[in-house]
Amino acid sequence: MKSKTIKTLRLLGLGFIEPLIRLIGGEEQQKNLRLFFKQALLPLISILLFILIWHGGARALYNSEASARIEKARVEQGEAAAKEMESCIASGDISCQPNTLPSPVQVYHAYIALWKDHLEISRKKEEFRDKVAETNEQRAEQGLSEITYTGRPSFLDQIGTSLKTVAAGFLLAMFIAVPIGIIIGLSDSLRTSFNWLIQIFKPVSPVVWLLLVFMVVKTMITDPSMDKSFIISFISVGLCAMWATLVNTSMGVSNVDKDYINVAKVLKLNIGQNIFKIILPASLPLIFTGLRITVSVAWMVLIAIELLAQSPGLGSFVWEEFQNGANDSNAKIIVAMFVIGIIGFLLDRIMLSVQSFMTFNKTTA
Amino acid sequence: MTLLELKGVSKSFGTGSSKIDVLSDINLKVEDGEFLAIVGFSGSGKTTLINLINGLLFPDEGEVLLHGKPVTGPGPDRGVIFQNYSLLPWLSVYSNIKLAVDEVFPKLSKKEREQHIRKYIEMVNLTPAIDKKPLELSGGMRQRVSVARALAMNPEILLMDEPLSALDALTRGTLQEEIIKIWSVDKKTAVLITNDVDEGILMADRIVPLTPGPNATMGPEFKVGFERPRDVTEINQDPVYKRLRNDILEYLMDVGATRRQVSDRKYILPDIQPVMPGRIRFGRKRKEEQVKYF
Numbered sequence: 001m002k003s004k005t006i007k008t009l010r011l012l013g014l015g016f017i018e019p020l021i022r023l024i025g026g027e028e029q030q031k032n033l034r035l036f037f038k039q040a041l042l043p044l045i046s047i048l049l050f051i052l053i054w055h056g057g058a059r060a061l062y063n064s065e066a067s068a069r070i071e072k073a074r075v076e077q078g079e080a081a082a083k084e085m086e087s088c089i090a091s092g093d094i095s096c097q098p099n100t101l102p103s104p105v106q107v108y109h110a111y112i113a114l115w116k117d118h119l120e121i122s123r124k125k126e127e128f129r130d131k132v133a134e135t136n137e138q139r140a141e142q143g144l145s146e147i148t149y150t151g152r153p154s155f156l157d158q159i160g161t162s163l164k165t166v167a168a169g170f171l172l173a174m175f176i177a178v179p180i181g182i183i184i185g186l187s188d189s190l191r192t193s194f195n196w197l198i199q200i201f202k203p204v205s206p207v208v209w210l211l212l213v214f215m216v217v218k219t220m221i222t223d224p225s226m227d228k229s230f231i232i233s234f235i236s237v238g239l240c241a242m243w244a245t246l247v248n249t250s251m252g253v254s255n256v257d258k259d260y261i262n263v264a265k266v267l268k269l270n271i272g273q274n275i276f277k278i279i280l281p282a283s284l285p286l287i288f289t290g291l292r293i294t295v296s297v298a299w300m301v302l303i304a305i306e307l308l309a310q311s312p313g314l315g316s317f318v319w320e321e322f323q324n325g326a327n328d329s330n331a332k333i334i335v336a337m338f339v340i341g342i343i344g345f346l347l348d349r350i351m352l353s354v355q356s357f358m359t360f361n362k363t364t365a
Numbered sequence: 366m367t368l369l370e371l372k373g374v375s376k377s378f379g380t381g382s383s384k385i386d387v388l389s390d391i392n393l394k395v396e397d398g399e400f401l402a403i404v405g406f407s408g409s410g411k412t413t414l415i416n417l418i419n420g421l422l423f424p425d426e427g428e429v430l431l432h433g434k435p436v437t438g439p440g441p442d443r444g445v446i447f448q449n450y451s452l453l454p455w456l457s458v459y460s461n462i463k464l465a466v467d468e469v470f471p472k473l474s475k476k477e478r479e480q481h482i483r484k485y486i487e488m489v490n491l492t493p494a495i496d497k498k499p500l501e502l503s504g505g506m507r508q509r510v511s512v513a514r515a516l517a518m519n520p521e522i523l524l525m526d527e528p529l530s531a532l533d534a535l536t537r538g539t540l541q542e543e544i545i546k547i548w549s550v551d552k553k554t555a556v557l558i559t560n561d562v563d564e565g566i567l568m569a570d571r572i573v574p575l576t577p578g579p580n581a582t583m584g585p586e587f588k589v590g591f592e593r594p595r596d597v598t599e600i601n602q603d604p605v606y607k608r609l610r611n612d613i614l615e616y617l618m619d620v621g622a623t624r625r626q627v628s629d630r631k632y633i634l635p636d637i638q639p640v641m642p643g644r645i646r647f648g649r650k651r652k653e654e655q656v657k658y659f
Contacts, residue, residue, distance in 0.1 A: 259451040
């Protein structure tokens, strides 16, 4: 049971909990205590330290902004206005709060606010659905499309949209890059002929890809019912992120161990069998490394692309909050930052688990 | 009847000044049902020779004839046991052999094929490990899988490229016996490449030494006339064995000694001074304490 738990944890990339489990099981207490301290407590301490420094920094920025405001009031409107400003800031009134880097506490409050907002919106959606249920049934009978909720999306909805975009972009990248990578990898001359193109396109910025995709999609899709911004953003994400997989796949395919190729030759496998029975399995580790990079790149460029493409999602959330300039906008942006980071980390972990599950050289197990 | 013949075969790698003539003017005849061993130093081109026979390489000069026809490429009629096993690590023992069997016997029914695979796994005593992956097996077990795979193809000639050289002495001894036992069932033609003279004498009917490369060629052949089945301890005490072994070794040593030095290049080794613990000081180093690397 215990060893099974440990195995699952390792597969999930949560190996740092392992010493704790062994410790509870009473196994080599001293060694596991030390390991637990090293693998779990030290990172925790560093996170706390980070929050502390952040808090201190935010405090200092807040103070300097506050004194700048008071000084400004004094210079422009005289002593009485300065006094008023000072008391206004001290009272915590929203109208005169210094707008600067939010402190950890503010970010936490913003997180709670976003969560409440989500619950509120879900409730509204539910109500709306109940209200239009009957009408929708009638419309369905008449062959008309449903009436759907078109209100403001909540933060969680935005996360969902972003994940959907990344998933679509990732699948696009995979279905383009893996087959092309295999074809390029199989032939030396194809590889050299495509190499220049790949090297030139690889470092192109996501923004440029977006504009390029925009140019093409704008003319190609004329149907107004299609979600153009979603199509543009997922294609751009795919195009930005596919290069790592393309390069890794072609490298993996072209560098298959000579022994395996010899086996294929001795057995006189035909080209299809050679690809599916020898070359593909042998290059799977590298292909998955490429796909893992692709996922993280896709998630990273997604924010910038959504921001520009006006496609709903975390990127546009960040941009709207920035434009909004409400009192807690900055804190919400920081919340989004952490959410982006944590989701990116989880995606990477998922890919790592899939990779170690799919490939034959079990270095991690 | 001559099954395999090499006529004046030469092979070199590279071009221009970096051209290395690995094999030159190799002449060899292998009779049907014969067990031939080719012994030679490492680096003398043994693997190149076996690759010429199995068709992975082609000779620059001369020809390799199988049944009197030139070899045009690799094929399952020549089963190869590679030096480094060459098993596919993502397939189980069963699937590794199945890959070969499916390819060579496409006409057999599914059930017949399965029986065939299981028979050969049984032959090399690997039935308990049938579903294991090669990485979960020991070196000796992996080589047995390789043997089973080569035999399951039912080849006309079995080519073994130093099959046992990566194994420890004990495992090697057992596997030698097992290979001989399996071979003696249907007496297939076999070519064994080895760097171990004892192994050659124990297993083969005839031993041909390969002179050290570059420009390696075949030495005089030595017949091994011991009755089969051979017993290691019995043979070891046989004076004939001792004389034969000495003859072959002496021949190899002689040609080895005359091998002239290929290069006059001198390698200057780094002048490394040991650093005693506790003597490393931070800050400015005194001149005599500086560690010289080159």
